[in-house]
Amino acid sequence: MNGAAHVAVRDFALDYGTGSQRMAAVQDLSLEVKPGEFVSLIGPSGCGKSTVLNALAGFMQPTRGLVQVDGAEIRGPSPDRGMVFQQYSLFPWMTVRQNVEFGLKMKGIGATERQRTARTLLSLAGVLAFENRYPDALSGGMKQRVGIVRALATGPRVLLMDEPFGALDSQTRAIMQSILLELWEASRISVLFVTHDIDEAIFLSDRIYVMTARPGRIKAELAVPLERPRTPDLAGSAGFLQLRSQLRELIREESLKAMGHEVGAVPADQRFGQDLAAVAPP
Amino acid sequence: MHGTLGNLPAVTAALAPQRARRAVPWATLRMLALGLASIALFLLAWHLLTTHRVVAHVRFTNVPTPQAVLARAALAFRDPQFQMNLLISCRRIGSGFLLATALGVPLGMLMGRWRLVREAVLPALELLRPIPAIAWVPISIMLWPTNEESIVFITFLGSFFPILLNTLLGMQGVDPILVRAARCLGAREAALFREIYLPAVLPQVFTGLAVGMGVAWVSLIAAEMIAGQYGIGYFTWEAYSLVSYADIVLGMACIGALGLLSSALVRLAARLAMPWNRAA
Incomplete structure (x- = not known):
């Protein structure tokens, strides 16, 4: 591992479409991830969270x-x-280990070293036993661990x-959250x-950015002063609960706004079903 | 044809000891029994219709009996001339089909990857595609210096379009997330083609190969009948001209058997090339 990077997004805006169809997905958004920091970006569905990530990945x-x-x-x-996607994105024609070795192969690293690295990481994630299986044979959780x-x-x-x-x-x-934290503790790279x-955002992060409804901006930035290493029983602690209610209120506002905006401004047949589903629980 | 029939009891015998101890696979037994009965019934009907020279609008007067065909087959398979006919047809199918694969798959992939290539190539291909390969026979004879080349060309044309179009279709179905994942891991264009697009498109390629193999045989036999010297299609047509009726049916049976064999070869190749694909 060659250290952790500093990520900076400044006055970022991204529009989709052209002409009269043009629509701002994200507007005037700024955030940073300090080297070695674990930062979450949270917000109502359709607020442009993934857009920010795709720009950082270099796709947009x-x-x-x-x-x-x-x-x-x-x-x-x-x-x-490195990017981990929501959809399963393992290459179906490669075994678990070949999947893990792929990036190293692209770097021109020899077979022996590739295998050593892959096996070490697979065993850290608890999936070494499946190294020679095809992704098809794995459960959703295992696929994502391999991812x-x-x-x-x-x-x-x-x-x-x-x-x-x-x-x-x-x-x-x-379980996946705990495994992710273990893997992260071992490398301490920057994570967005x-x-x-x-709950997921609080459990994992050093800091949380809350986004507004579309067009997405940063609405709030919260530090998570809970000590590490974190265990699942953290969820009952006073600090956790207080952060949770704070975040709920922030996101609820935005979800309602998103819904009101959609109901008012968009013809019924053009509404996105997923946005309606995003209204936060009471 | 005969070979396939002969194998059936052997297959049943091989399956029997393993299966007998478990729950009786009635469905399998029934399927085998009905399959054998169906084939036996066909042979019986053929035998009766031809030995009694039935004429009921359709005339079986000159159609050879199964026994006559079997007797001819026993002789023909020892005849070097007949063996050569089979061999030459196989060689023509092989060259035409491999040529179509070697051109169709890469071209389909390039067309699927780059819109510009697709827009430049597809219109011309769509213009030629509806013309059946058989309709190319006269022009093909004029185009190519030797008869052999013109027949291989017809076979090539027959299989080229299904292979190309299925590859193109497969390219359009490649999951963009897999391409993104590969690019995030440092794959550049050449690596994307080799490691992502090619394996992703293989199931569709093999669909194209299976269809292409069928059309290749249709085109080959037609070309051999019209323009051939040698080849099993030529043999069958010549048998008609020479009034050796048993040879006509022998030719047909060989064409059927070779078609079956080549389809099986494509399926075998698919299984070997895609070990991750359970459906293959």
Whole structure:
């Protein structure tokens, strides 16, 4: 591992579409991730969280503003910035280990060293027993563990995570969060974690950014002063509960705003079903 | 044809000891029994219709009996001339089909990857595609200096379009998340093609190969009948001209068997090339 990077997004804006269809997804957004920091980005569905992450990954160019890693503008995807997707993204034609070795192979690293790195990481994530299986044979949680391991294998300086546990049931999700923290403690690289799950954001992060409804901006920034290493029983502590109610209130406001905005401004047949589902529980 | 029939009891025998101890696989037994009965019934009908030279609008007067065909087959398979006919047809299928694969798969992938290539190439191909390969026979004879080349060209044309279009279709179905994941891991264009697009498109490629193999045989036999010297299609047509009726049916049976064999080869290749694919 070659250290952790400093991520900076300044006055970032990104528009979708052209002409009269043009729509601002994100506007005047600024955030940073300090080297070695675990930062979450949370907000109502459709607020542009993933847009920010995609720009950092190098898949999208900002319409305005700066997207930098260690002061250098991002020009395209790079193994320096590992990405974990919400959808399962393992290559079905490669075994678990071949998946993990892929990034190293692209770097031109020899087979023996590739195998050693892959096996070490797989065993840290508890999936070494499945190294020779195809992804098809794995459960959702295992697939995502392999996905994280694959992103870490190239020794990235930042890890970008786009709701990686969104498709998992709550039991598996809790286990995955602990595994992620263990893996992160071992490498201490910078992480930007996108989620809409409040508990998840608190449990994992050093700092949490809350986004507004579309067009997305930063609404609030909260430090998470809970000590590490964190265990699941943390969820009952006073500090955790206080942060949770604070975050709930912030996100509820935005979800209602998003809904009101949609109901008022968009014809019924153009509304996104997922946005309606995003209204926070009472 | 005969070979396939002969194998069936052997298959049943091989399955029997393993299966007998578990719950009786009635469905499997029934399927095998009905399958054998169906084939036996067909042979019986053929036998009766031809030995009694039935004429009921359709005329079986000159159609050879199964026994006559079997007797001819026993002789023909020892005849070097007949063996050469089979060999030459296989060689033509092989060259035409491999050529179509070697051109169709890469072209389909390039067209799927770059819109510009697709927009430049597809219109011309769409213009030619509806013309059946058989309709190319006269022009093909004029185009190519040797008869052999023109027949291989017809076979190539028959399989080229299904292979190309299925590859193109497969490219459009490649999951963009996999491409993004690969790019995040440092894959550049060449690596994307080799490591992502090619394996991702393989299931569709093999669908194209299976269809292409079928059309290749249709085109080959037609071309051999019209323009051939040698080849199993030529043999079958010549048998008609020479009034050796048993040879006509022998030719047909060989064409069927070779078609079956080549389809099986494509399926085998698919299984070997895609060990991760349970459906293959």
